[in-house]
Amino acid sequence: xxDSQIPAxxxxxxxxxxxxxxxxxxxxxxxxxxxRLNQSxxxxxxxxxxxxNLRRISxxxxxxxxxxxxxxxxxxxxxxxAPADPFVDLDRFSPRDLSAGHFSPMLEGIERGMEIIRxxxxxxxxxxxxxxxxxxxxxxxxxxxxxxxxxxxRRLGEVAQRIRAEEAAHNLVFFAIGVPGADDRALRTLAGAxxxxxxxxxxxxxxxxxxxxxxxxxxAAGIGSAAEIKNxxxxxxDEQYASWLGGAGG
Amino acid sequence: xxxxxxxxxxxxxxxxxxxxxxxxxxxxxxxxxxxxxxxxMFVIAVADGAGSRPRSAVGSRIAVESAFAxxxxxxxxxxxxxxxxxxxxxxxxxxxxxxxxxQAVTPIAAALSDGISEKLSxxxxxxxxxxxxxxPPWYCYITVGDCFAVVCRRPGGAHLVVPPAMxxxxxxxxxxxxxxxxxxxxxxVIEDPALSGMALxxxxxxxxxxxxxxxxxxxxxxxxxxxxxxxxxVFENADRATADLxxxxxxxxxxxxxxxxxxxxxxxxx
Numbered sequence: 001x002x003d004s005q006i007p008a009x010x011x012x013x014x015x016x017x018x019x020x021x022x023x024x025x026x027x028x029x030x031x032x033x034x035x036r037l038n039q040s041x042x043x044x045x046x047x048x049x050x051x052x053n054l055r056r057i058s059x060x061x062x063x064x065x066x067x068x069x070x071x072x073x074x075x076x077x078x079x080x081x082a083p084a085d086p087f088v089d090l091d092r093f094s095p096r097d098l099s100a101g102h103f104s105p106m107l108e109g110i111e112r113g114m115e116i117i118r119x120x121x122x123x124x125x126x127x128x129x130x131x132x133x134x135x136x137x138x139x140x141x142x143x144x145x146x147x148x149x150x151x152x153x154r155r156l157g158e159v160a161q162r163i164r165a166e167e168a169a170h171n172l173v174f175f176a177i178g179v180p181g182a183d184d185r186a187l188r189t190l191a192g193a194x195x196x197x198x199x200x201x202x203x204x205x206x207x208x209x210x211x212x213x214x215x216x217x218x219x220a221a222g223i224g225s226a227a228e229i230k231n232x233x234x235x236x237x238d239e240q241y242a243s244w245l246g247g248a249g250g
Numbered sequence: 251x252x253x254x255x256x257x258x259x260x261x262x263x264x265x266x267x268x269x270x271x272x273x274x275x276x277x278x279x280x281x282x283x284x285x286x287x288x289x290x291m292f293v294i295a296v297a298d299g300a301g302s303r304p305r306s307a308v309g310s311r312i313a314v315e316s317a318f319a320x321x322x323x324x325x326x327x328x329x330x331x332x333x334x335x336x337x338x339x340x341x342x343x344x345x346x347x348x349x350x351x352x353q354a355v356t357p358i359a360a361a362l363s364d365g366i367s368e369k370l371s372x373x374x375x376x377x378x379x380x381x382x383x384x385x386p387p388w389y390c391y392i393t394v395g396d397c398f399a400v401v402c403r404r405p406g407g408a409h410l411v412v413p414p415a416m417x418x419x420x421x422x423x424x425x426x427x428x429x430x431x432x433x434x435x436x437x438x439v440i441e442d443p444a445l446s447g448m449a450l451x452x453x454x455x456x457x458x459x460x461x462x463x464x465x466x467x468x469x470x471x472x473x474x475x476x477x478x479x480x481x482x483x484v485f486e487n488a489d490r491a492t493a494d495l496x497x498x499x500x501x502x503x504x505x506x507x508x509x510x511x512x513x514x515x516x517x518x519x520x
Contacts (some may be wrong), residue, residue, distance in 0.1 A: 006494070006495060007480040007481060010458060010461055013460075013461065014457060051273075053505070053507065055506070128464055219301075225422055
């Protein structure tokens with residue numbers, strides 16, 4: 001260190017966890033949206049990397065529901081199998097193209113996401129790392145929840161209650177983004193009135209930019225409650241992204 | 251730097267907007283203050299406006315001014331020679347600061363509410379605050395929220411004496427201007443004839459300047475790294491101290507460490 005320099009910035013000791021729970025059921029293929037979903041995921045990673053702070057601390061995991069049931073994807077794209085650690089640093093975020101098909105076990109996908117966040121937070125603790133802010137769990141879907149056989153599920157209330165409990169314990173913040181065709185009632189039940197954003201058109205980039213916005217809000221809120229973070233995001237969306245939303249919002 | 255200085259002391263402060271605030275064309279919501287009271291007695295303060303509150307930048311400015319005004323008001327003519335005298339002063343100062351802040355914000359909130367449908371409240375000006383009244387060898391502090399203070403002593407090096415709340419904590423940050431501040435604002439006193447410097451920082455500097463370590467009770471806590479004293483070396487060339495500190499805090503490495511505003515007030519005993 002020379003006389004004119006301050007001490008070097010310390011190595012990062014916190015992480016921001018983002019978990020995407022993405023619908024890859026047959027309906028995504030039917031509406032011809034799979035290519036756009038894959039392209040949007042890549043572009044979103046590039047956009048996120050432009051923020052030097054997010055690049056330093058963000059880790060991303062992807063859970064899909066639909067093709068081959070519920071899958072934890074290697075978000076680095078290094079392997080086709082389930083990764084040992086679902087969270088990859090933003091610098092390494094480069095998921096392979098997702099495939100679509102089968103039914104829509106959305107609730108089981110969300111539960112997998114919650115497990116991943118709990119395990120990820122525990123892993124950070126073991127490494128003497130801190131959570132920078134509340135982990136984000138974001139659902140992106142164009143459909144309605146079913147069981148693994150395509151039958152309507154009766155577990156909606158149970159899973160919604162579990163999400164509320166995780167939020168109340170400050171373990172995560174849950175958002176849902178509905179692509180046209182989504183079951184608005186189900187997604188609003190899961191995310192709460194202030195946590196659901198139905199898009200006006202099939203635009204996954206809009207969905208992922210809302211995830212980025214929630215991340216920014218979360219960062220600014222610091223140690224805020226899930227309700228505060230959701231209120232803040234709702235306000236920002238109303239001010240800046242209202243044209244992206246369909247009529248069933250809020 | 252900001253003179254006049256108390257005899258034997260140099261003081262400077264720098265506040266730089268966080269990368270995310272700059273990208274969104276948002277104002278720097280931090281504020282800082284240095285003001286001499288008498289001879290070697292002075293106040294330094296840092297406040298960090300709550301990112302989620304619309305008028306928190308104004309709130310943080312009012313907070314540091316309130317810290318100074320309330321310190322003056324809380325100092326009685328009675329001589330303070332024992333530790334208990336300073337402990338009582340610090341507690342009185344904390345209460346006075348909350349009152350002065352509320353009294354100052356209320357008319358401003360009313361004025362800024364003129365003509366808008368949703369009236370501003372005290373909560374819209376919420377911020378964290380850390381202030382020190384230095385009267386060597388006594389140093390009284392008041393704090394609410396997650397700013398932090400490091401002192402340097404000769405001999406002994408740097409010590410984190412007012413730690414920030416742990417990131418990822420399940421507790422929400424407490425802000426000045428909220429009901430919780432009445433019970434959660436802390437005050438304290440340090441007596442140290444060997445204290446050679448103080449650094450007051452907003453939470454935007456946690457990631458760049460502190461380490462994390464596991465303690466004997468298995469909990470994680472923040473620690474001051476061994477080279478933290480290097481911040482006080484900016485005074486080796488006093489004319490350049492502010493410029494050098496600014497250059498450091500605006501460097502790419504510091505900017506990457508936090509998207510939040512970063513503020514540091516340094517005071518050193520020559």
